[in-house]
Amino acid sequence: MNAAEQGTRVPGSGRHLATPRVLIFLTCFNQARGEREVLLLKGAPTKRLWANRYNGLGGHVEAAEDVYTAAVREVREEAGIEVRDLSLRGVVTIDAGADEAGARPGVLLFVFTGATAERLVWTTQEGTPEWLPIAALHDYPLLDDLEELLPRALDGPFFYGHYSPQPDGTLHYEFQSPISS
DSSP states (O other), X not given: OOGGGSSXXXXXOOOEEEEEEEEEEEEEEETTTTEEEEEEEEEOTTOSSSTTOEEOEEEEOOTTSOHHHHHHHHHHHHHOOOOOOOEEEEEEEEEOOOOTTSOEEEEXXXXXXXXXSOOOOOXXXXXXXXXXXXXXXXXXXXXXXXXXXXXXXXXXXXXXXXXXXXXXXXXXXXXXXXXXX
8 A cells, every 4th residue: 555545635534633742761779769660741831731730651653653662752852861671561542522624633642551670860851851759650740641651551451542522622431441351
């Protein structure tokens, strides 16, 4: 098939026009505290979205890269850590609702995890990466989907998610995992 035969330019089809993104959660065992920690990014106070709230590392997939390469790049750019072993843990489709022209732009989110012994991180204009104890995440201002997403990504089976817009503009989260035989 060539590029024009991919079926992505069908006006009024009701299909998603999806932007691929990656979300990465790195973990590390803190020997001094005797507990497992996860690296989250506290959004810079100047960010338009999720200022002063915690999210995983990540961002957009560039046109010339695959999702794994994007995940490795985002970790390097946002935390200064070189990772070589990430695992795809889930895929989430995010319906952003219809735009003015009736198209349905959305996001296809690829969720990765990895473990590292590297604890030294750097701050960027995106925010400050921080190692947080997994057992105490409820004490931090997380993005609202992380309460459901993080346990699945860190400890559950492979999952699929779908976020759909509600009348008040919030998103409704649904998750499922394949049934193993």
